[in-house]
Structures are given as C-alpha cells and as structure tokens.
Amino acid sequence: MQKIAGGVTAAKGFYATGIAAGIKKSGKDMAMVYSEAACRVAGTFTTNLVKAAPVKWDQKIVKGLPVTEQEPEKAGSRDGADGMCAGNDQTAHVVVVNSGVANACTGAEGYGYCRDTAARAAELFGIRENQVLVASTGVIGQQVPIAKICAGIETMKPLLSESEEGGTLAAEAIMTTDTVKKEVAVQLELGGKTVTIGGMCKGSGMIHPNMCTMLSFITTDANISQPLLQKALSASVPDTYNMVSVDGDTSTNDTCLVLANGLAGNLEITEENADYAAFFEALNEVNTCLAKKMAADGEGATAMFEVKVIGAESKAQAVTISKSVVSSSLVKAMIYGHDANCGRILCAMGYSGAQFDPEKVDVWFESAVGKLKIIENGVPTDYSEELATKILSESAVTAIADIKMGNAEATAWGCDLTYDYIKINADYRS
Amino acid sequence: MQKIAGGVTAAKGFYATGIAAGIKKSGKDMAMVYSEAACRVAGTFTTNLVKAAPVKWDQKIVKGLPVTEQEPEKAGSRDGADGMCAGNDQTAHVVVVNSGVANACTGAEGYGYCRDTAARAAELFGIRENQVLVASTGVIGQQVPIAKICAGIETMKPLLSESEEGGTLAAEAIMTTDTVKKEVAVQLELGGKTVTIGGMCKGSGMIHPNMCTMLSFITTDANISQPLLQKALSASVPDTYNMVSVDGDTSTNDTCLVLANGLAGNLEITEENADYAAFFEALNEVNTCLAKKMAADGEGATAMFEVKVIGAESKAQAVTISKSVVSSSLVKAMIYGHDANCGRILCAMGYSGAQFDPEKVDVWFESAVGKLKIIENGVPTDYSEELATKILSESAVTAIADIKMGNAEATAWGCDLTYDYIKINADYRS
Numbered sequence: 001m002q003k004i005a006g007g008v009t010a011a012k013g014f015y016a017t018g019i020a021a022g023i024k025k026s027g028k029d030m031a032m033v034y035s036e037a038a039c040r041v042a043g044t045f046t047t048n049l050v051k052a053a054p055v056k057w058d059q060k061i062v063k064g065l066p067v068t069e070q071e072p073e074k075a076g077s078r079d080g081a082d083g084m085c086a087g088n089d090q091t092a093h094v095v096v097v098n099s100g101v102a103n104a105c106t107g108a109e110g111y112g113y114c115r116d117t118a119a120r121a122a123e124l125f126g127i128r129e130n131q132v133l134v135a136s137t138g139v140i141g142q143q144v145p146i147a148k149i150c151a152g153i154e155t156m157k158p159l160l161s162e163s164e165e166g167g168t169l170a171a172e173a174i175m176t177t178d179t180v181k182k183e184v185a186v187q188l189e190l191g192g193k194t195v196t197i198g199g200m201c202k203g204s205g206m207i208h209p210n211m212c213t214m215l216s217f218i219t220t221d222a223n224i225s226q227p228l229l230q231k232a233l234s235a236s237v238p239d240t241y242n243m244v245s246v247d248g249d250t251s252t253n254d255t256c257l258v259l260a261n262g263l264a265g266n267l268e269i270t271e272e273n274a275d276y277a278a279f280f281e282a283l284n285e286v287n288t289c290l291a292k293k294m295a296a297d298g299e300g301a302t303a304m305f306e307v308k309v310i311g312a313e314s315k316a317q318a319v320t321i322s323k324s325v326v327s328s329s330l331v332k333a334m335i336y337g338h339d340a341n342c343g344r345i346l347c348a349m350g351y352s353g354a355q356f357d358p359e360k361v362d363v364w365f366e367s368a369v370g371k372l373k374i375i376e377n378g379v380p381t382d383y384s385e386e387l388a389t390k391i392l393s394e395s396a397v398t399a400i401a402d403i404k405m406g407n408a409e410a411t412a413w414g415c416d417l418t419y420d421y422i423k424i425n426a427d428y429r430s
Numbered sequence: 431m432q433k434i435a436g437g438v439t440a441a442k443g444f445y446a447t448g449i450a451a452g453i454k455k456s457g458k459d460m461a462m463v464y465s466e467a468a469c470r471v472a473g474t475f476t477t478n479l480v481k482a483a484p485v486k487w488d489q490k491i492v493k494g495l496p497v498t499e500q501e502p503e504k505a506g507s508r509d510g511a512d513g514m515c516a517g518n519d520q521t522a523h524v525v526v527v528n529s530g531v532a533n534a535c536t537g538a539e540g541y542g543y544c545r546d547t548a549a550r551a552a553e554l555f556g557i558r559e560n561q562v563l564v565a566s567t568g569v570i571g572q573q574v575p576i577a578k579i580c581a582g583i584e585t586m587k588p589l590l591s592e593s594e595e596g597g598t599l600a601a602e603a604i605m606t607t608d609t610v611k612k613e614v615a616v617q618l619e620l621g622g623k624t625v626t627i628g629g630m631c632k633g634s635g636m637i638h639p640n641m642c643t644m645l646s647f648i649t650t651d652a653n654i655s656q657p658l659l660q661k662a663l664s665a666s667v668p669d670t671y672n673m674v675s676v677d678g679d680t681s682t683n684d685t686c687l688v689l690a691n692g693l694a695g696n697l698e699i700t701e702e703n704a705d706y707a708a709f710f711e712a713l714n715e716v717n718t719c720l721a722k723k724m725a726a727d728g729e730g731a732t733a734m735f736e737v738k739v740i741g742a743e744s745k746a747q748a749v750t751i752s753k754s755v756v757s758s759s760l761v762k763a764m765i766y767g768h769d770a771n772c773g774r775i776l777c778a779m780g781y782s783g784a785q786f787d788p789e790k791v792d793v794w795f796e797s798a799v800g801k802l803k804i805i806e807n808g809v810p811t812d813y814s815e816e817l818a819t820k821i822l823s824e825s826a827v828t829a830i831a832d833i834k835m836g837n838a839e840a841t842a843w844g845c846d847l848t849y850d851y852i853k854i855n856a857d858y859r860s
Binding site for chain 1: 477478479481532534535537570571681759763764767769772773774777779782786805807809847849851852855856
C-alpha cells in the first residue's frame with residue numbers, strides 16, 4: 001500500500017466537482033461525486049437520536065429499503081445506525097452534498113427536500129432516485145433552499161471532472177468552519193490489479209463521532225461485495241473517526257459513505273481472505289488519515305492532541321480512558337497554554353468510568369522535540385518544566401498513559417481548546 | 431423556613447475564620463470552621479477514581495473508620511463514595527481547609543500531610559486526630575507546604591469568630607478561580623426551637639460533581655442522629671450539586687460536609703418524621719442555593735444557564751437529558767453569543783443517551799425579560815430572533831424542554847462558555 005496524491009477522484013471512474021450555489025453567504029457550498037458505473041455502497045451514521053433528514057435518506061439506501069415513505073422507521077430509533085445488514089443489491093451513482101444548512105430538525109418537510117434533491121439528480125443522470133445519496137452540514141433547524149440546490153445540481157453536472165482538481169473542488173465545497181480541505185488516497189495491489197481508495201471529509205466543530213464522523217466520503221474502484229464493504233467500514237470506524245473528539249458534541253449529521261464501483265477489475269472480494277485483509281488495511285489507513293486531519297483542524301485549534309493509553313486490560317478500557325482525556329476541557333485548555341498541569345490528565349482518567357489503579361499510572365508527554373515522563377506511579381516526577389513547555393508548544397502533541405494492567409491499547413485524537421473555539425461558536429450563525 | 435444573613439457561623443456554636451498563610455502567591459488561602467460542641471458529621475465525596483488525600487481522610491472519619499493507616503481501602507476503589515453506612519458515634523470539631531494546592535495525586539506522602547494537619551489541630555484544641563476534617567483545593571499533583579499549613583492553624587485558632595464576618599473570611603479563603611464568595615443560611619422551627627443551617631462552598635472550574643460538589647461546608651445547630659443527617663445529605667446532593675456542570679470535569683477533590691452540633695436544643699431527630707421533612711427541606715434549600723451560586727460563578731461565565739426538562743417518563747430520563755444540554759460546549763458558546771441557535775439544544779438532547787421522540791419536543795427560552803417558544807414538535811417555530819437575543823442577553827437564562835412523555839422533571843445548572851474560561855485554564859498555574 002502506498003499513499004498517492006488526490007482524494008475522491010483518485011479511484012478509476014469517479015468524477016467530482018464543487019461550486020458556490022448561494023446557500024452560504026459566500027464561498028463554495030455544494031459538491032457532487034459521480035460514478036457512471038454503479039457503486040456498491042456502505043455507510044455508518046450518527047447514533048444521535050436526532051438524525052438529520054439526509055441521514056435518514058442515506059440509511060435507507062445503504063440498507064436497500066424504500067426511500068419513498070417519509071418517516072418509515074420509528075421516530076427516534078437508534079436502530080440501524082450503520083448499514084450492517086444482509087447484503088443487498090442496492091447501488092448508487094451520485095452523492096450530492098451541501099454545506100451551510102444541515103437539514104436537521106426539519107421534520108417531514110426536510111425529508112421531502114432530500115427526495116426533491118434526489119429526484120432532480122436522478123432525472124439529469126437517468127438513474128433512479130434511490131441511487132442518489134444526499135448529505136448536508138451547517139446550521140441545524142433551518143430548511144434547505146431547495147431551488148438553489150436543484151439549480152446547483154444542474155450547474156455541477158457539466159463541471160464533473162475525473163481530475164485531481166475535481167476532487168479538490170468537492171473537498172473544499174463541503175467545508176464549514178474547517179480551515180483546510182481534507183483529502184487522502186492510497187493504492188494497493190490485489191491479484192495483480194491496482195486498486196485505489198480515495199476520500200475526503202469535513203469536520204471541525206460538533207465533532208464527537210459516535211459510529212461515524214461529521215461527513216466523510218470514500219470512493220474506491222475495488223471490486224468487493226456489499227456485505228464485505230460494509231464490514232470493512234464498520235470495523236474501521238470505531239478505531240478511526242470514533243476516536244476523534246473536538247468538543248464532545250455528537251452531531252445530528254455524522255455520515256461516512258464508501259462507494260465501490262469495481263472498475264479496478266480485481267477478482268471480487270466475497271470472503272475474508274488475504275485480499276479483504278489488504279483492502280481493509282488500506283481503507284483503515286484512509287480513515288485514520290482523515291480522522292487525524294479532522295482532529296488537527298478542530299474549531300479554533302492550534303495543536304493536534306493525541307492520547308494513547310497503553311498497558312490496558314482490554315481495548316474497551318483503553319478506549320474509555322483515552323477518550324475521556326482527549327475530551328476534557330481542562331486538559332485541552334492546558335495544551336493550549338503549553339502548561340504541563342499533569343494532574344488534569346490523571347483526573348480525566350479517573351472520572352472516565354474505567355477501573356484502574358491510579359497509583360500505578362505512568363504518563364509521558366511527547367512531540368517532535370522530545371519525550372518526557374511527567375507522572376510515575378500516580379505522582380508527578382521531578383521533570384523539567386522548561387522541557388515540558390517546549391514539548392507542549394509543538395503543533396502535534398501526544399500524551400501516553402501506561403496503566404500497567406495488560407497489553408491492550410487505544411489512541412484518541414482531539415485538539416486544544418482556544419479562544420477561537422468560543423469565537424467561532426458564539427457567532428456561528430452571524 | 432426563611433433565609434437569613436450569614437454562612438457557616440449562622441448556626442449556634444460555630445466559629446470560623448480565614449487567613450493568608452502563604453500557600454497561594456497572594457490572598458487568603460486557609461479557612462477553619464470550629465464547634466466546641468462535638469458535631470455529628472455527614473459527607474458525600476467525589477466518585478472520581480483518583481481521589482485527593484483529604485477526600486480519603488474525610489471519608490474514613492464520616493464512616494467512623496480508623497484514619498491512621500495510610501492506604502487502608504483498596505486503591506482506586508469507587509466504594510463508599512458517601513458516608514451512607516450504619517450510623518456511628520464518630521464526631522468532629524474542626525474543619526481545616528486550604529486553597530492553592532489540592533493534595534491530589536500525591537501518594538502516601540500527601541495522605542501523611544492530612545494526618546500531620548489533623549495532628550496539629552488536635553493538639554491545639556485538645557481533641558483527637560480523627561475529629562479533624564481536612565479539605566484542599568487548587569493545583570493537582572503538588573505536595574502541600576505542610577509547615578505553612580501547621581503555622582496557619584496556629585494563627586487561625588485565636589482568630590476564630592462566631593460573627594458573620596468570621597464565616598465570610600472562611601468563605602473567601604476557600605476560593606480559587608471563584609470570583610465571588612458563596613454563603614447562605616436558613617432558619618426553621620422544630621418543636622418550638624429555632625434551628626439554623628448555614629453553608630459556604632467554592633467551585634468555579636473542574637465542576638461536574640458526581641456525588642458532590644467541589645467543596646461545600648454546611649453547619650447546623652440541629653439535633654439530628656448521624657444516620658439521618660447522612661440520609662438527608664445523600665438525598666439532597668443528587669438534585670443540587672450533582673445537577674451542576676461547568677466544564678464536565680469531575681474533580682478529584684469534590685467534598686460536601688455537614689456538621690451538626692445539636693445546640694438548637696430541638697428534640698433529637700431519629701426517624702423520618704415531620705421534623706426530618708422540615709430539616710430536609712431546609713438543607714435542600716441551602717444546597718440548591720449554593721449549587722446555583724457555583725453555576726453562576728463558573729470559570730469565565732457571563733451568565734447562569736438553567737436547563738429544565740419537563741414531561742419526562744422518569745426522573746432519571748429528565749436528569750440525563752438536562753445534564754447533556756447544560757454540559758454541551760456548543761450550547762454554552764451559543765448562550766455566550768446570545769444566539770438562539772436552537773438546533774444545538776435538540777442535538778445535545780439527542781446524544782444524551784435517553785430515549786424520547788425528537789419530533790414531539792417543545793423548547794422555550796426564558797429569562798427575566800420574557801419567555802419564547804423556539805421549537806415545537808421538533809421543528810423551529812417562527813420566533814422573533816430579536817426577542818430571543820433579548821432573552822438570552824440576561825445574566826440568568828433558562829431553557830425548558832417538554833418531551834411529552836409523563837410528569838417527571840429535572841433541573842440542571844451551568845453557565846456559558848467564554849474566552850475567559852480558556853484564559854483561566856490555559857494559564858492556571860502561572
């Protein structure tokens with residue numbers, strides 16, 4: 001496996017673009033990803049009880065359910081957060097994304113706009129409504145300007161491009177408070193064929209994914225059955241997007257979609273063989289990379305903050321502790337202040353809910369300039385404050401906690417908490 | 431029951447003072463509360479696995495266990511978070527509090543300093559070590575300057591005063607990032623005798639109490655058995671301190687102590703009769719008042735933020751939802767921005783973990799200047815943004831959510847998230 005340039009257009013047969021459709025006051029706000037070849041599709045979605053209309057729409061498509069009924073599943077159901085069901089023959093060709101308005105808390109009217117969006121794209125591309133995936137991100141509680149969206153679809157169709165630039169335009173158009181576009185692509189060999197996986201995501205605030213991230217779109221030309229595509233995605237998400245927290249707020253719109261059009265021509269992956277393992281590894285790399293990009297671009301962030309818990313009894317324990325530390329407002333403010341106020345790390349571990357012996361914990365800070373043990377057996381070491389400050393002043397900082405109970409570990413990603421986070425979120429709508 | 435002036439010295443026979451002992455760079459940093467008459471004592475403590483040394487010390491006293499062993503209970507145990515055990519004959523006379531250093535993550539050495547503190551006070555007052563309660567708040571991971579603390583105890587003894595001023599000095603000395611002292615007192619009649627309950631607390635950051643608040647000290651001259659004193663406290667804490675969240679960080683030092691010296695002369699309360707009910711109501715009022723004062727003085731806060739969930743199926747459901755909303759960084763930043771970005775309220779309700787139907791929820795904002803319905807049946811109403819901004823610009827703001835499932839309700843208290851929270855916590859140690 002190797003990293004290559006590009007994003008959602010890196011894999012064979014995928015076209016993309018992004019435009020300013022007038023939904024936001026300024027800048028690009030609509031993106032489209034298209035494959036002429038039918039794609040198998042897998043997805044994971046928010047577990048928030050309050051699900052945006054596009055999440056409900058896409059869930060039905062991923063599961064192969066009819067999309068026409070407005071509220072077919074029980075309102076407020078957490079069921080079917082991902083598409084991990086029996087394989088289905090459902091395929092998709094297009095993803096239409098808008099930023100600016102989230103189409104969440106918009107009732108039946110909002111769901112109707114998803115259908116209107118899909119109907120317009122279906123008509124233009126000569127496909128079925130249920131082959132159009134829809135995603136939105138932005139302000140909650142406002143209806144989307146459907147006329148602008150339908151006009152945007154028409155504008156985008158002739159602009160679709162297989163080039164790297166097409167993918168970049170799309171990656172830029174899905175940004176809200178993001179400050180940088182987030183793309184990645186990798187290639188691997190499967191049975192002598194070159195398979196490519198590319199992706200883009202957005203996410204900066206309201207980021208505390210639970211089953212998936214804000215919005216992430218992965219395209220691949222791999223030939224893989226839908227159940228295994230979903231299996232690979234569902235297995236990767238808990239260790240990647242779900243380990244990111246910017247502010248503890250699990251969004252109503254979290255969506256991760258993978259489209260696979262099979263154009264690489266590899267022998268179809270239909271079982272968990274070596275090809276599946278290689279595909280999973282590559283997909284997981286794409287997801288890890290995108291997840292870290294989101295953490296680093298957390299709203300207002302000046303530093304990416306990584307928390308590794310090692311020596312755990314179980315993976316679940318390591319996950320609980322690492323997420324508690326990476327989510328702590330006090331720890332995050334400390335990272336911003338480059339201040340090794342190490343007790344806050346132990347404190348956040350202690351209220352995580354996981355069981356461990358605080359008096360056996362060792363903690364290190366690490367960054368590009370060095371590594372320093374700051375707590376040994378639960379008590380601060382006689383470390384150099386000067387070196388600690390130097391380590392904490394880098395743009396990527398890691399805290400490592402060894403709880404000395406076993407061999408399991410987990411890594412969580414977040415960012416520091418800064419004045420700009422407040423600024424962005426106190427004035428978000430203005 | 432009526433509110434009266436004063437705090438911990440309001441009840442008969444309680445003396446207090448506060449001084450600058452040189453633990454902090456400047457300002458008062460030691461407080462003492464004393465009763466010549468032996469006090470029954472009840473307490474609730476942090477459920478953080480990482481417990482400060484004074485928490486371990488006080489837990490033993492409240493439970494009537496020997497204090498001499500340094501680490502008698504299993505390290506990392508969550509057991510016995512409160513003193514809700516069989517009644518015991520344990521009494522206490524003095525509480526010694528320091529601010530500046532939390533004596534948390536300090537190992538056996540830190541516990542030893544609790545004992546040294548108690549030994550010095552015991553010697554001066556002619557009482558036993560285990561009649562001295564100890565509490566600390568401040569930086570985690572530093573040892574307390576024990577010589578200064580012992581000297582401070584000597585300095586404070588002759589300054590102890592039954593006056594209102596004595597109580598105020600103590601309330602000021604326990605402050606860290608608090609901007610105002612927090613005191614309250616109430617009086618009630620029990621069998622023709624006037625009973626007084628007074629209290630003080632501190633808490634501004636690292637406030638997300640779980641079983642208790644940062645530091646809260648209540649004194650009363652009520653005559654009540656230890657089991658019923660503990661029962662009343664344990665019943666009140668979940669609805670008062672535990673409903674406050676400033677930043678989601680459950681402290682290592684959370685402690686609430688009630689001392690009852692019996693000097694009011696009322697017939698001893700030994701069963702859950704009308705006197706117990708009246709006492710409970712008064713204690714609960716003191717705790718509610720102190721809890722709200724903490725929320726209003728959250729680090730960097732410009733507004734107190736109250737969240738009421740009504741129409742719930744159960745109390746537990748209402749608690750879960752209200753705490754999720756009051757803790758949301760995005761909701762808190764929105765309050766700071768006076769911006770009725772109402773979707774964030776529904777979003778935080780949705781990820782709380784409680785089950786409800788988002789499409790039946792109504793939400794109002796309310797403050798001194800008015801009340802406005804902003805969401806009806808899960809969708810924003812056509813409300814006046816101007817009026818919403820006016821309501822959200824007050825120094826105390828309430829969000830009310832009706833989930834239309836039953837008659838249970840809960841109220842949580844917090845504050846807005848502001849630039850100053852970051853400033854305070856990025857630079858806390860400097």
